[in-house]
Amino acid sequence: MTDSSQKQPRLVQGPVSYGLLRLTTPVILGITANIGAGLLEAFYLAQVSTVTLVAYAFTFPVTGALMSLSLGISIGLSSVLARTVGGGDHDQIRRLASDGISLVALVMVTMSVIGWFTIEPLFRALGADATTLPLIVDYMSVYYFSMVFMAVPSLGANALRATGDARISGTIMVSGAILHMMISPFLIFGLLGAPEMGLTGAAYANLIARLILFTVTMAVLHYREHLLSYSQITIAAVANSWRRILAVSIPATATNLIGPVSTAVIVSLLADFSQETVAGFGIASRIEGLFVIPLFALSASIGPFVGQNWGAERKDRANHAMILSFKYSLAWGAIVAFVLFFFRIEIASIFDDNTEVVRVAALYLGLVPISYGAWGVLMMSSATFNSLGKPISSTVMSIIRMFLIYIPLAFAGRAMFGLSGIFAAAMVSNILMGIIAFGWNRKTYSMGQPTID
Numbered sequence: 001m002t003d004s005s006q007k008q009p010r011l012v013q014g015p016v017s018y019g020l021l022r023l024t025t026p027v028i029l030g031i032t033a034n035i036g037a038g039l040l041e042a043f044y045l046a047q048v049s050t051v052t053l054v055a056y057a058f059t060f061p062v063t064g065a066l067m068s069l070s071l072g073i074s075i076g077l078s079s080v081l082a083r084t085v086g087g088g089d090h091d092q093i094r095r096l097a098s099d100g101i102s103l104v105a106l107v108m109v110t111m112s113v114i115g116w117f118t119i120e121p122l123f124r125a126l127g128a129d130a131t132t133l134p135l136i137v138d139y140m141s142v143y144y145f146s147m148v149f150m151a152v153p154s155l156g157a158n159a160l161r162a163t164g165d166a167r168i169s170g171t172i173m174v175s176g177a178i179l180h181m182m183i184s185p186f187l188i189f190g191l192l193g194a195p196e197m198g199l200t201g202a203a204y205a206n207l208i209a210r211l212i213l214f215t216v217t218m219a220v221l222h223y224r225e226h227l228l229s230y231s232q233i234t235i236a237a238v239a240n241s242w243r244r245i246l247a248v249s250i251p252a253t254a255t256n257l258i259g260p261v262s263t264a265v266i267v268s269l270l271a272d273f274s275q276e277t278v279a280g281f282g283i284a285s286r287i288e289g290l291f292v293i294p295l296f297a298l299s300a301s302i303g304p305f306v307g308q309n310w311g312a313e314r315k316d317r318a319n320h321a322m323i324l325s326f327k328y329s330l331a332w333g334a335i336v337a338f339v340l341f342f343f344r345i346e347i348a349s350i351f352d353d354n355t356e357v358v359r360v361a362a363l364y365l366g367l368v369p370i371s372y373g374a375w376g377v378l379m380m381s382s383a384t385f386n387s388l389g390k391p392i393s394s395t396v397m398s399i400i401r402m403f404l405i406y407i408p409l410a411f412a413g414r415a416m417f418g419l420s421g422i423f424a425a426a427m428v429s430n431i432l433m434g435i436i437a438f439g440w441n442r443k444t445y446s447m448g449q450p451t452i453d
Contacts, residue, residue: 012309012317020302020305020324023304024300024301026169030172039290042351044184044189044202053279053282055128056202056282058128060260060263061260066108069107069111070151070154072250072256075248075249079252079386080248094226094228098230099237100159103242108151116141119140126264135200152217153176153210153214156217156220160172160227176213187201258395279360292372299376299383303387306384306387322441325380329373329377332373336369337369340366341365344365344366363420367423372430381441407425410426
């Protein structure tokens with residue numbers, strides 16, 4: 001950690017709006033680059049064949065679940081680290097960062113081994129058929145090897161944001177995405193003498209890019225930021241760090257896993273219509289990810305900002321930041337809903353010329369974006385609860401949204417209205433939970449002293 005960061009926590013002084021902007025802007029760039037890489041990869045794979053794109057779409061729930069697991073640990077580390085930075089215990093900051101890296105590495109290796117041995121039965125259960133399953137097996141067999149190299153840079157970026165250093169965090173994210181975009185076409189299409197590997201080439205491109213980024217991230221954390229320390233390690237110290245991180249990570253991971261689980265259910269519902277329907281949903285999901293980048297970035301920033309200020313006893317600044325994040329979410333959601341409603345067909349047509357695929361993507365983009373503002377409010381509420389050590393509240397909100405509202409409405413909507421009913425269920429669940437989350441947040445923080453779960 002730099003000397004400046006040791007003298008004064010970065011986020012507890014200066015205008016709140018400027019502090020949020022300074023923290024969020026690099027994250028927007030990083031997320032934009034990563035989602036852009038995913039969109040470009042989807043575009044490349046659509047040029048190979050529609051079947052290839054369908055196989056790629058089938059992997060989303062599983063890869064999303066794995067990334068959610070990594071993100072859950074990152075959220076736990078960020079929450080504990082931000083409050084520790086606010087309190088000024090620099091030795092404990094290094095201990096937490098170091099032990100967080102070892103924890104995420106252990107978890108991801110374990111999950112990768114389990115995943116590798118269960119590829120075929122898992123994807124058969126999700127609805128993959130004889131045309132897509134061989135492609136999925138080849139892709140996931142390589143993807144699992146990249147999990148540790150993906151998780152560690154992600155956690156490192158979150159640790160840097162928790163200390164208030166969003167610039168280096170954003171640079172790490174952007175660099176990984178750029179590497180991925182540069183390598184992908186060579187291995188997918190076999191350019192300049194490289195083997196033409198299609199979907200498997202996309203997995204190898206991801207592996208190579210993540211391996212390079214892993215090496216760079218570890219060097220930055222150790223040599224530039226001095227956040228890693230593996231001297232005088234004791235079982236008791238590591239166990240204490242893991243306990244503090246997992247106290248937030250376990251419910252945060254459960255919260256993050258709810259999304260991919262529900263996506264798996266929705267994909268299985270869509271597969272009953274046609275493989276083109278799954279491909280259209282896959283394209284719409286990638287487009288959606290691109291347009292809600294500012295919401296993802298702000299939710300990644302609001303947690304460290306609130307956590308540091310709460311740890312430094314600046315609760316007025318923490319509350320001001322929460323209110324601003326809600327206003328930004330609603331404003332951005334309104335803008336995106338307008339743009340996608342009027343240009344949804346043109347945007348979807350960029351990725352595939354199959355009329356059924358475009359129709360499904362356009363149907364999704366005409367309905368679900370109406371709820372993005374409310375979804376953003378839910379994101380901000382969840383992030384602030386996690387940052388202050390109240391992850392159970394976030395988990396409960398996600399359970400209500402997915403299992404009590406979204407999935408039941410999706411089944412009812414399919415029965416009554418077909419495909420449009422499934423997508424309308426997502427819109428309604430976002431709006432209802434956005435309203436509930438706002439009320440929950442205001443009720444909790446109006447008390448002034450939320451206790452840790």
